[in-house]
Amino acid sequence: MYRPAEAQQRWFQHLVGQARNTQFGADHRFRDIQTVADFRQAVPVRDYEDLKPYIEKVVAGEPDILWPGKPLYLAKTSGTTSGTKYIPITRDSIPNHINSARDALLNYIYETGNGAFLDKKLIFLSGSPELDQKGGINTGRLSGIVNHHVPAYLRTNQLPTYETNVIDDWETKLDRIIDETIHQPMSLISGIPPWVQMYFDRIQERTGKKIKDVFPHFSLFVYGGVNFEPYRAKLFETIGKRVDSIETYPASEGFIAYQDTQTEEGLLLLLDSGIFFEFIPAEEFFEENPRRLTIGEVELGKNYAVIINNNAGLWGYSIGDTVKFVSREPYRLVVTGRIKHFISAFGEHVIGEEVEKALQYAMAHHPETEVVEFTVAPMVAPAEGLPHHEWLIEFAAPPHDPAAFVRDLDSRLTELNVYYDDLISGNILQQLKLTALPRDTFRNYMKSLGKLGGQNKVPRLSNDRKIAEGLLAIAKQSHE
Template identity: 80%
Template sequence: MGVRSIFSKPLARWVVERQQTWMYQPAQTQQRWFEQLVAAGRKTAFGRDHHLHDVQTIADFRQAVPVRDYEGLKPYVERILAGEPDVLWPGKPLYLAKTSGTTSGVKYIPITRDSIPNHINSARDALLNYINETGKSDFLDKKLIFLSGSPELTEKNGIHVGRLSGIVNHHVPAYLRSNQLPDFETNTIDDWETKLERIIDQTIDQPMSLISGIPPWVQMYFDRIQERTGKLIKDVFPDFSLFVYGGVNFEPYRAKLFETIGKRIDSIETYPASEGFIAFQDSQTEPGLLLLLDSGIFYEFIAADEFFNENPRRLSIDEVELDKNYAVIINNNAGLWAYSLGDTVKFVSRDPYRLLVTGRIKHFISAFGEHVIGEEVERALQTAMQQHPETEVVEFTVAPVVSPAEGLPYHEWLVEFATPPHDPTAFAHVLNTRLTELNVYYDDLITGAILQPLKLMSLPRGAFQRYMKTQGKLGGQNKVPRLANDRVIADGLLTQAQPV
């Protein structure tokens, strides 16, 4: 047993004991953070605009500060980008995490000196909870790999800008850096295909024990290793014992991933976002992810079926119910105020509070972390139809093809045309090009050869109506979602593809 493994156990015990002080005092913990955040917020431009000096209670706060998404907060972010201090949080952010936006194309999420521990310590504590519960710590003495974006950062008016995974890479604890792979130079390679081959070169003969990343990226890494060696992953990496993942729903990938590995191994699910690290799996035996109530975030929740009401009720942690979908709203020490993450969660425990991530408040595709939303596909279609004016569309929907019979995964567009384009291939090319312009993550996946360009499936007339009829939803008030993160609707449509 090595030094890291030995010393991790008392640290793990201390972290878990400390958790008890807030896990079982959720309302008090959240009230304390509410008061601290509002006190700091009074010193900012946002605080002056929203009269935070008059806010004394949570009810006062909800009267003063409406729920916003990124677009609602964007004018303040633009002031930060211009170099202005004390806008959303005292001083200037340390970083701006660059992520995919909705209407804006790119979002810049502030990360401050106060909020960076939320991202770093939460990832650390996920591992320490695992060590404390299982007693397994030997993996720390071998090689660890974190498949992530480039750690290279740019600068805007004294603020470092980059992908969240790249920012976090700069804060990996020193005691882990010596056994972390790949090296910095490899991590900065932009082209995913090239980067992946280099990562394999560096890891294939190493005692890899922990592998972390978004499941489809990890699957591609495993597939390439199998192509080189003809072996199962367990035979290439006999020390591989822990898989850490987050970012997308794991279920579509679980069976194939473990088949590729060739044995069952432990796994830890995490719930990180550029806006904050929300939860992690703290137990191998209990369902759900532990909501991090003492990490610089004051949470609010809105019942998903009320979210789009004019004045939906905003709930604190002690007001939520089990097995009900809620939209997540955060207030944090990065200066995000009543900020809608866009995610929905369902609580499976209140003692302590554990949750499942159930989806997005709006329909989306994020099978590979791309977060393509309805507005983006509609704008892409509008552009294609403008460039092919002969085209008329009856209905359409978009779904991922995760495991095609051959080639890379892709997005499949199922379209029912009243008048099809003269050149469907050119039409599909415009769709794909416009989508890469609208969504930076989709562009990354295409240029990095993780996804191939989208494919167009022309459905016969009446296919959508026949499908809706089979669902008992034929009528003017029922609509087929523009996109989905699974194949349920797409496969149902394909069964109705032939006229009856």
Template identity: 75%
Template structure:
């Protein structure tokens, strides 16, 4: 065992002991953060506008701080971009995390000196928690790769600005930097495909033990290595033992990724975003991700069925229930207040509080009143893949077909890029559709009432999603395709690519 692996073990035990302390006092810890955040931001412009000095309870807080999204905070963020201080949080942000939005264009998410530790320490703690549970630390002595965006930063109103993954790259601990690949110069390459080839050049003969990234882009990395060498990943990287991922549901990618690797390895799921690092997988045996309640974020939860109400019910951590879907709202120490992430989560445990990310509050199909959500789509596909184990899916998205050109009943169109097609496509479609009717009673009613017909699955040619992302300027990095939409914008573009 090398020195890094050896030293990591006592640190891992210390971090887990701290974790147990705040888990045991989860509700009190959240109340501490609520009061502390309000007190610190009392003299900011937002704090004055929303009468923070009069907030003495959670009831007061809900009355004073509305649920918001980026558009609602855009006026405040514009002032920060112009160089003003003490707007959403004391002083100026340390960074702006630049991210693309579907309705707001480019978003500039503030990261403060107080909040940067949430991003950096949480990623570290996910690895240390794994080491404490499994006793496996040898991977730290070999090479590690984090497939990410460019670390090149610009300035906006005197604030350093870049992609979150690029910002995080500047905070990799010194003791790991010597092990980190690719090189800084390669990481700065903007064109994803050029960058990917250069990454392979730098890693293909190295003892890679940890690989991290969003699953579709890791799969692209694996595919090119296999094409270049003719070998499985396990034979190219015999030391590869830990895969860290986040950003999308892993299940649709699992079979193909592990087939590419050629052996089972451990994995850690993360739940990071530009707005904060919210949860990570703290156990190889338990379901769900540990919600991080002591890192500078006060969480609120709105039942998804109430989210679009005029005054939706907002719950604190002590009021949530296992098995219900909630829209997650955050208040953090970078000045995001009542901020709706757009994500939906479901609690699978309340001791400790563990969650599954179930979709996006605005990513659904309800063209006919069915309100099918991402979790249901993914479960239905997974069921079909379990029934047809030969199937490997590269990527997919689902959209409504309201007025079919050929006439007949409308339907949900599934656009799927397969690595391996079903042996019996008709039966595969029937299995997926049947499972969806079991998961969503409204969809079932529409099928039985002859309002909708069975789903239609359109197999797409190889690299359809890569070509779509390339055409959209979103190839690589942290970008991903929505799994379902209530319109046909993405579906129509993919159809054009396949003509």
């Protein structure tokens, strides 16, 4: 993007100016703010819980709380600590969500010359577009809200039908989606990779064919929400051919970035789309006064927590993600994990990016291996031996030599994380343990939580054993 720092400064001034007469603006002296430094003095970094007193007023239907007027929508999302979260989407912020998704596709067409997919059928595997009301404001899942704004030139070819899309039960909905799509000329398929994989698996069960033979026109896969790498091998094996893909980085809080080229690593950060970004070095995030950097101050190869200020009325808001910049001309990033999803039971601070890279390495050395899903948890007090990390993996195809697979996982993790290496070499931790889970364990676990399908994801790793114990309980039931 041309002059990114100037674009960000313009958005900063515009956002503060627009919100000076809101309750939040009055409470934080927006009328006195002249500079980004003034803003940081007045507005602390917050997460949803910290902003909740304001959001509760918005949800109750009060106007002019975080942004002028009332939001157009409230995006309903699951919080790890907050229960259901309601994220405002305003008349000013909706173009960020809609135009960014459109631009990702148009950019792809411009770069590749491949626009033929628009003439065939498209599917967006998403949550229900059915909306409720809170305080007179339409409320629903982000993917359902966005569904109401799909451009007319795409809507005529879009599947599934509205009647199918509003089905709540994921498995019933999936069967209906297959009924509607299996004989159609599908060209673009979009969704979170594990749920797309489930869609493909069901089609294979029904037809006995590779996806390329069921959908010969399928040429573009659009995805977001999780790192694609652990799913890539199995997904393309199921498809039976390579197809182009576009990675996107949408969140209820804002559309952050999208893949703007098929030839370079990373996603283009959207710096001129209603969001003023700040970045906190990940290692400083939990300090009392961490540095808050503007786009011009970030460095390549470092992990940052993403903070957004936007025209939906989110201020100093931590979205919980960590990113790493891989390019500054233009600014491209990769998502490296969640600021609160890590294992540091012994001070190792292993993050999502590291476990994903370790798994990628082990799978490359054991190419027969296909992974459905995985998560990692600490085992602080094992029945015998030293503490360790437990990797719970559901394989579609397990490694021929599990012990060698574990050694490769562990050796790569020690290379990626010096603290983990110190704990292993110092005999404080022993080599990680692998627990292979039966087929459908993750699916049944998510189903037990009422989070099957849609935009729901299993965290890659956690600092306690809540998820691990839940998965093991489900696995035990399948053996009984």
